[in-house]
Amino acid sequence: xxxxxxxxxxxxxxxxxxxxxxxxxxxxxxxxxxxxxxxxxxxxxxxxxxxxxxxxxxxxxxxxxxxxxxxxxxxxxxxxxxxxxxxxxxxxxxxxxxxxxxxxxxxxxxxxxxxxxxxxxxxxxxxxxxxxxxxxxxxxxxxxxxxxxxxxxxxxxxxxxxxxxxxxxxxxxxxxxxxxxxxxxxxxxxxxxxxxxxxxxxxxxxxxxxxxxxxxxxxxxxxxxxxxxxxxxxxxxxxxxxxxxxxxxxxxxxxxxxxxxxxxxxxxxxxxxxxxxxxxxxxxxxxxxxxxxxxxxxxxxxxxxxxxxxxxxxxxxxxxxxxxxxxxxxxxxxxxxxxxxxxxxxxxxxxxxxxxxxxxxxxxxxxxxxxxxxxxxxxxxxxxxxxxxxxxxxxxxxxxxxxxxxxxxxxxxxxxxxxxxxxxxxxxxxxxxxxxxxxxxxxxxxxxxxxxxxxxxxxxxxxxxxxx
Amino acid sequence: xxxxxxxxxxxxxxxxxxxxxxxxxxxxxxxxxxxxxxxxxxxxxxxxxxxxxxxxxxxxxxxxxxxxxxxxxxxxxxxxxxxxxxxxxxxxxxxxxxxxxxxxxxxxxxxxxxxxxxxxxxxxxxxxxxxxxxxxxxxxxxxxxxxxxxxxxxxxxxxxxxxxxxxxxxxxxxxxxxxxxxxxxxxxxxxxxxxxxxxxxxxxxxxxxxxxxxxxxxxxxxxxxxxxxxxxxxxxxxxxxxxxxxxxxxxxxxxxxxxxxxxxxxxxxxxxxxxxxxxxxxxxxxxxxxxxxxxxxxxxxxxxxxxxxxxxxxxxxxxxxx
Ligand code: B12
Ligand code: SF4
Numbered sequence: 169x170x171x172x173x174x175x176x177x178x179x180x181x182x183x184x185x186x187x188x189x190x191x192x193x194x195x196x197x198x199x200x201x202x203x204x205x206x207x208x209x210x211x212x213x214x215x216x217x218x219x220x221x222x223x224x225x226x227x228x229x230x231x232x233x234x235x236x237x238x239x240x241x242x243x244x245x246x247x248x249x250x251x252x253x254x255x256x257x258x259x260x261x262x263x264x265x266x267x268x269x270x271x272x273x274x275x276x277x278x279x280x281x282x283x284x285x286x287x288x289x290x291x292x293x294x295x296x297x298x299x300x301x302x303x304x305x306x307x308x309x310x311x312x313x314x315x316x317x318x319x320x321x322x323x324x325x326x327x328x329x330x331x332x333x334x335x336x337x338x339x340x341x342x343x344x345x346x347x348x349x350x351x352x353x354x355x356x357x358x359x360x361x362x363x364x365x366x367x368x369x370x371x372x373x374x375x376x377x378x379x380x381x382x383x384x385x386x387x388x389x390x391x392x393x394x395x396x397x398x399x400x401x402x403x404x405x406x407x408x409x410x411x412x413x414x415x416x417x418x419x420x421x422x423x424x425x426x427x428x429x430x431x432x433x434x435x436x437x438x439x440x441x442x443x444x445x446x447x448x449x450x451x452x453x454x455x456x457x458x459x460x461x462x463x464x465x466x467x468x469x470x471x472x473x474x475x476x477x478x479x480x481x482x483x484x485x486x487x488x489x490x491x492x493x494x495x496x497x498x499x500x501x502x503x504x505x506x507x508x509x510x511x512x513x514x515x516x517x518x519x520x521x522x523x524x525x526x527x528x529x530x531x532x533x534x535x536x537x538x539x540x541x542x543x544x545x546x547x548x549x550x551x552x553x554x555x556x557x558x559x560x561x562x563x564x565x566x567x568x569x570x571x572x573x574x575x576x577x578x579x580x581x582x583x584x585x586x587x588x589x590x591x592x593x594x595x596x597x598x599x600x601x602x603x604x605x606x607x608x609x610x611x612x613x614x615x616x617x618x619x620x621x622x623x624x625x626x627x628x629x630x631x632x633x634x635x636x
Numbered sequence: 637x638x639x640x641x642x643x644x645x646x647x648x649x650x651x652x653x654x655x656x657x658x659x660x661x662x663x664x665x666x667x668x669x670x671x672x673x674x675x676x677x678x679x680x681x682x683x684x685x686x687x688x689x690x691x692x693x694x695x696x697x698x699x700x701x702x703x704x705x706x707x708x709x710x711x712x713x714x715x716x717x718x719x720x721x722x723x724x725x726x727x728x729x730x731x732x733x734x735x736x737x738x739x740x741x742x743x744x745x746x747x748x749x750x751x752x753x754x755x756x757x758x759x760x761x762x763x764x765x766x767x768x769x770x771x772x773x774x775x776x777x778x779x780x781x782x783x784x785x786x787x788x789x790x791x792x793x794x795x796x797x798x799x800x801x802x803x804x805x806x807x808x809x810x811x812x813x814x815x816x817x818x819x820x821x822x823x824x825x826x827x828x829x830x831x832x833x834x835x836x837x838x839x840x841x842x843x844x845x846x847x848x849x850x851x852x853x854x855x856x857x858x859x860x861x862x863x864x865x866x867x868x869x870x871x872x873x874x875x876x877x878x879x880x881x882x883x884x885x886x887x888x889x890x891x892x893x894x895x896x897x898x899x900x901x902x903x904x905x906x907x908x909x910x911x912x913x914x915x916x917x918x919x920x921x922x923x924x925x926x927x928x929x930x931x932x933x934x935x936x937x938x939x940x941x942x943x944x945x946x947x948x949x950x951x952x953x954x955x956x957x958x
Contacts, residue, residue: 256873258866291910295858299908385638417958421681429640437638461921461944465952468925472865472932485913489898490925493858497929500862532859543906623897623905 169253170230174198180227182213182220201231203503204253204263234431235438237264238376238402240304240354240477241330247303249404249476250440255431258502265499266470267303267477268491269332271446273310274320281323287483289327293492296506297535300492306356306479307344309335314343322347332356332479338365345373354378354477356442357406363391370400378442382408383418385425385437393436404477405437409444411451411466420469427474443467443475460487467491472498506531510554512581513538516547523633524585525595525618525625526551526574530559537597537622544626549589553577560599571606578611585613593635597622642682646876650674651845651883652687655732655818656766657793662816665792666764669731671849671936672885677872678934679956689931689953691938691946692732692768693724694891697747697755698739703900705919706941717755718762725763728943729950734768734797735759740781741772749777749784756785760792768795768820768939775803786811795887798822798851801833809841819843820887822851825863827871831881838881845884849937854888856896857926864888865933872934886930887937890949893926894919894941920944928952 171177177198184194189211191197200206208228214220237251251263270288272281285305292299305324309317317335321344324331331353333344341355357380358366370377379395381387385407392403407422423441430438448463460482467478467487471494480491500506507529515538527537529552541548554577555568563569574594578585585592592613596603598620607615614635619628652673657663669690675683699714709728713720717735724730737752739745756769769785771778782796796812797820799805812819821837823829830852837843852871855864868886875882893899899922904912912918923945927938931953940946 256866256869258870292908294904294906294909389638413955414958416955417679420679420956424680425638425640429638432640434640457917461924461948464921465924465928465948468928469932469952469956472929484917485911486917486921488910489912489918490857490921493898494861494925494929497857497862497865502862502866540905543908621897623901626905 169202169204169233172202174202177201177227177231180223180230181211182217184213186213188212201227203260204233233263234433235427235440235476236401236403238354238404238440240267240332240352240376242350242352243328245304245328245330246352247330247477252427253431255428257498261501261503262499264476266475266495267330268467268488268495269304269306269330269477269479270302270483271306271308271334271479271481272320272324273308274313274317275311276320278323281320284483285324285327285329289329291483291488293489294539295493295496295535296531297508300496302488302492304330304332306332306334309333309337309340309344312337312340314339318343318347321353325351330354334479336362338362338369341366341369345369345375349373352376354404356380356479358391358395360387360391363394367395367398367400370395370402371398376402376404378404378406380406380408383410383415383422385422388426389437392439396436403439404442405439406442406444409447409466409470411447411462416466420473423470423474440476441474443470443478445470446479446481449481456482460484463487464490468494471495507557508534508552510552510577510580512578512583513550513552515541515550516545518547518549520588520590521634522547522549522589523591523595523629524549524551524583524589524593526553526577527597527622528553528555528558528560528563528569530555530557530563533559537625540622540625546626546629549583551577551581551583560597564600564602569600569603571603571610574603574607575610585611591635643676646676646682648675648876648878648880648883650872650875650885651848653818653846653849653885655768655793655795657791657816661793663792664760664764665766667766668793669766674872674876674885674934676876677869678932679958685957687936688957689936689938689950690731691940691950692734693728693730693946694734694736694939694941695720695724695759696736696738697752698745700738702941703894703919705900705916706894709943718758721759721763721767725765728946730765730946732766732768732795732937733759733763734770734939736770736772737781737785738770738772740777741774742777743774744772749781752781753784753788757788760789766793766795768797770797775800779804779807782808783811786815786817789817790815793817795820795849799833799837801829805833805836806841809837809843812843812847813841818847818849820849820851821884822853824853825855825860825867827852827867827874827882830871831879834881834884848884849887850882850884851887851889854890854892854926854930856893856899857922857929858898859896861926861929865929868930868933868935885936886934888927888930888935888939890923890927890930890938890945891941893923896922898922920948924948924952931956 181194355377357378379391445466453459555563656665673686739747899919
């Protein structure tokens with residue numbers, strides 16, 4: 169973004185305070201543009217009225233993120249990469265989480281391809297009220313045979329996931345594009361030998377393309393510049409990913425340099441970067457667990473430092489779980505409060521016999537507890553005590569979770585333990601055990617201490633519910 | 637031509653701090669660990685990083701509950717802190733040892749400070765690497781325990797863990813000065829609290845800058861690492877840009893990663909999740925990724941447990957170090 173204060177954006181708005189954008193004033197809308205929670209298309213007058221056309225174009229230019237945003241794939245599962253404006257997440261937030269593409273080889277047999285693609289498509293890991301997923305498939309043209317590659321593309325495309333076509337052979341890429349017209353795959357890659365042909369393919373089929381120059385930022389920039397001048401906008405940069413030793417350190421340095429230059433305003437290199445952690449498998453590491461670990465280590469380094477999309481190989485859960493969690497960690501918006509509304513929630517279809525539990529309104533805590541219960545088919549009443557979005561242990565330590573607060577939450581929710589249920593019993597989190605006595609006094613109810621970790625609630629219920 | 641400038645604002649150097657005294661320094665350690673001294677974010681090209689990351693492996697003064705994948709490496713030495721420490725150094729390549737005197741907690745065994753100090757002596761005898769000494773976390777008892785431990789290890793330049801705002805930090809600072817040790821300044825994910833404690837240690841307790849190390853708290857991957865990561869990155873950036881209340885190196889209780897359910901649970905409690913696979917492989921990588929993330933944010937010293945995690949973390953940080 170070329171501007172950073174609402175006042176600067178305000179200059180380009182209609183300044184009528186008409187309210188059509190949902191904000192009371194143009195100034196309020198301007199702050200949303202600056203923190204990127206609103207876009208110019210949310211202001212109808214600016215879009216519709218001809219007299220604002222020039223201002224709109226200028227404003228869009230000023231607001232465009234420093235790093236170009238590129239879309240891969242189509243439809244619901246399409247992914248965006250790039251689009252960042254800062255070097256450190258606390259300065260704003262990072263946009264468009266690092267995307268994880270897993271490889272298939274075109275010489276695998278069809279059943280194996282289908283199985284692998286399905287396991288990519290079906291992966292899910294619940295976290296804070298949503299599922300963490302894997303993003304796409306990278307098809308490697310190991311055969312270097314256009315027909316074979318096209319057949320593999322056809323098969324993979326059925327899953328509807330975004331794709332990367334991996335070959336330096338323009339014939340092969342073209343064959344893939346022919347069977348995937350309109351699916352908007354990413355081409356990997358144009359290099360110093362094939363750039364003319366691959367560039368033409370990118371233009372002809374209107375698809376995003378990777379420019380590749382291993383450990384040579386001058387050449388990389390030249391390629392990107394040549395493509396941009398030829399009218400190709402959706403460019404992704406590949407400075408090469410070396411798996412070990414000095415090469416890996418140089419790769420790390422290259423990523424830092426490219427992103428720093430891009431954020432600092434060198435538009436000729438301000439594109440998303442692709443990392444290739446699967447090269448860990450070419451490093452001669454003998455046992456597969458160690459190779460897989462090393463791949464995850466490389467993926468972690470480049471999730472933190474500026475990899476926008478990566479090609480990975482290991483589908484072992486001990487690789488994929490930390491990878492998706494780290495991407496979530498680094499790309500979570502540090503500005504948004506991670507809490508749910510306080511109040512009484514029904515999990516399943518609770519009745520007067522069902523247990524009553526409480527937890528805090530920290531989103532991570534609430535969703536963890538809620539999913540542990542619901543996924544095991546337990547019907548219950550779950551009270552989210554408003555602790556200002558703090559988890560159980562920290563809230564007990566910091567005084568946001570006290571017996572008084574719990575009582576207040578029951579009262580506010582209009583939930584009377586003596587009439588709403590027939591057991592007058594409350595279950596506390598194990599980490600809030602010290603509230604037990606105080607709670608019994610304040611609520612006039614039986615208070616049972618549950619397990620430390622909500623993952624153990626099902627087992628605990630089997631032994632302790634109904635209360636004797 | 638591609639060109640990018642170095643960051644001009646990174647003009648302040650992180651304080652260098654040694655841990656451990658060799659005979660040349662008046663102690664009995666076989667080597668000294670040197671940490672800090674950075675002039676840029678870790679592994680950045682702007683300025684070479686003078687000292688590599690170091691790993692200290694935990695030892696407890698009593699048998700404690702550990703994740704299965706961790707425990708199987710230590711089961712036969714868990715009743716002897718000396719043997720445990722030896723194994724960490726000889727087999728698992730520990731740069732340092734941390735002895736946690738958790739049995740001193742009144743709610744655990746209430747071991748008297750005097751007796752706990754003997755455990756420290758035992759560990760100092762058993763290994764010749766520098767050591768860190770941890771209390772039980774009980775704010776009433778820790779100052780006494782750490783003071784005693786500091787006394788019996790006089791001249792060895794140990795790292796006393798920890799001074800914090802909720803206990804008598806002045807007592808710990810005093811012990812460090814009197815008996816020649818370093819102080820771990822521990823706060824919980826709060827940069828301003830970290831500044832306050834560092835300031836108090838320097839101004840009120842007269843601890844010299846080359847005896848202070850910070851622990852801004854480590855939260856596990858998936859359980860607050862976003863806070864821990866950004867807290868460290870902000871601290872390091874502020875320090876490089878001249879905030880002299882933060883120009884200290886950092887230490888991470890990376891073992892907190894074993895608190896994440898993904899690292900120790902047999903399988904997901906959620907039926908909808910994809911298979912979590914074998915936990916003996918999940919745990920170590922959880923510890924690695926937690927530590928590695930913080931290494932990139934600016935952390936220097938890692939308190940760890942699983943031997944595989946230690947080996948892999950060392951390998952990647954050494955690779956990026958160059
Ligand atoms: C992230 C964190 C913070 C963040 C909190 C962010 C947030 N929104 O909550 C911040 C930076 C704000 C913070 C601050 C503090 N923290 Co803090 N923090 C942590 C940390 C690293 C992780 C906590 C966490 O998020 N856990 C994950 C969530 C999901 O866990 P949870 O809420 O407990 O839920 C689990 C269980 O309780 C259970 N459960 C939950 N609900 C229910 C319900 C039922 C019925 C059952 C059966 C079970 C159950 O299942 C859940 C899943 O496992 C821990 C250390 C650690 N454990 O790694 C320290 C920790 C919790 N913090 C601690 C402290 C002391 C503090 C401070 C008081 C520090 C200070 N002196 O200022 C402040 C207090 C702040 C406040 N209350 O205003 C201490 C608490 C010590 C203690 N036991 O008394 C800890 C343990 C660190 C330590 N070792 O000293 N902290
Ligand atoms: S819709 Fe546009 S003109 Fe109307 S208030 Fe919003 S920003 Fe201003």
